[in-house]
Amino acid sequence: MSTAGAGRGAGASVDVIGIGNALVDVLSHETEAFLETYELVKGSMALIDSERAHSLYDEMGPAIEISGGSAANTMVGITSFGGSADFVGRVRDDQLGTVFAHDIRAAGVGFATPPASRGASTGRCLILVTPDAERTLNTFLGAASEIGPEDVEPAAIGAAQITYLEGYLFDQPKAKEAFRRAAALAHDADRRVALTLSDGFCVERHRDDFVALVENQIDILFANENEICTLYDVGDFDAALQNVLHHCEIAALTRSARGSVVVSGSDVHVIDAHPVPGGVFDTTGAGDLYAAGFLYGFTHGYDLGRCGQLGALAAAEVISHLGARPETSLATLAGSLLS
């Protein structure tokens, strides 16, 4: 066990603070034909407006509501490992906002952002799960897009070893400002900043911004194969890997069933995917929970290889059932990996 996470973590009272879109997931099982009819790109996240959200919901089958949001899922994963986490994100003072706030607090995550008392309703993500367990996301941001720099408290950022940001925030100007302010505050407090690229289309929409950001402000980068290849506009994983090596301190790159690669300078780990005994049921949250396992390991002083293994373990748990938050204690599941 090395002390990879030490140093800049000194004096922090919280492992990770996450900033992201506060969303309630609305999940239904749909056929491939359904995706074709509504011209949805499987595996991607599309931003939709209120009108589209209503018309798509009308066409969806019976659904289940579960709190979600990428960075929020990651924070819940960290507490499931026994770590500590805060979340910053905006809901409205409506029923779905109450659900979101209840669920994240019940999971042990600190959540102090006050709900908006006017404006759009709480954001939701309509998630269509196809028979191959892939998920296609349609996000109505609603109140989530109202997150702004004023919601980022210097004391809260300074209290966390790592500030974790989701790339999705780049889709909204105010949220992007919040993102930049958080990164600056974290570095001012001698803390690390982590980013997840979130989605290939999101990366494509903001490629230059993301490249500059990764080079200058991000210490720990999370991306899947599609996202990292899109970021560097290259056709294969190894080419992307060679690029990222020079651009940030640590990169954790996930490749679905092919496992993940963790790199930090010359320190490279190739991690196998964790088995899913009952089969993959719903891939929603795989990347979010990988980041949770990794960040828990990192902030508790495990070496990067072990961090990757913890990420793989958490991802395997969340894809074995519906929804993007763990159903069983990740600390218990991890067992000897945490010794």
Next chain:
Amino acid sequence: MSTAGAGRGAGASVDVIGIGNALVDVLSHETEAFLETYELVKGSMALIDSERAHSLYDEMGPAIEISGGSAANTMVGITSFGGSADFVGRVRDDQLGTVFAHDIRAAGVGFATPPASRGASTGRCLILVTPDAERTLNTFLGAASEIGPEDVEPAAIGAAQITYLEGYLFDQPKAKEAFRRAAALAHDADRRVALTLSDGFCVERHRDDFVALVENQIDILFANENEICTLYDVGDFDAALQNVLHHCEIAALTRSARGSVVVSGSDVHVIDAHPVPGGVFDTTGAGDLYAAGFLYGFTHGYDLGRCGQLGALAAAEVISHLGARPETSLATLAGSLLS
């Protein structure tokens, strides 16, 4: 295949119309200790007020929202078998009301009751699932309790072979009036009336009413062992069975893992429970789905033994996963049982 369901079904365009509490279930996994702390009686349904709903929700772990309501679940089960069903129940014009209406319509059930534009919010049922897969219900009726006789349309009742009523309606004066009106209208139209006793405590609260009702107005009675014993204030199942034989045309009595008994005069069937290969996960909805299978079979002319088998099959499906509505097509699952 006999024609048990024929005769009084002639000319009906809908198999079953259900009247009940429109509720969204809020499910979380809790320990036995949690039930003790909050003095909850495992396996029962308690009516709670808004204040208690808030304080209990605050203490519950992360939850999942799924549309529920006893009679509503049964109607969804009937459509999953390929039957036709309508539902009458009240929600408010809020987010949870939208969820309820979406889910029941997406399942193919007709739902025409307009949402209330004032008054209490949409009702919800806080469901605590303990490690033994038992569920303990805490119902805040909210808008559901506003259902009244004016919501019962003679044309809709007359169009259905069977009017299915949940005993829970007896807890609210207006709902009870709706119940009585529906039963009277159904009989006026030469249709059958079915009742589920819903819950032992509910039966205890209204025992005399229920006994008179079963004797005079109910053609098909659904009850579990606890409910039927409570109804006749007897200590064992066989004693209850001897009572019910003289009181209504058909009784379907469920006994959890011990299967069910269907009686109609001298026609008696003892049905085994259907196996649950992956194990019982959450018993919520077992009785509701038993009724669905039974009523689908009955309205499609199957004999009473087969009706009981279809009930057992549907109950087995719904207890194999979280939530009280089927996740897979019951028509497909039933396969040769429907030949």
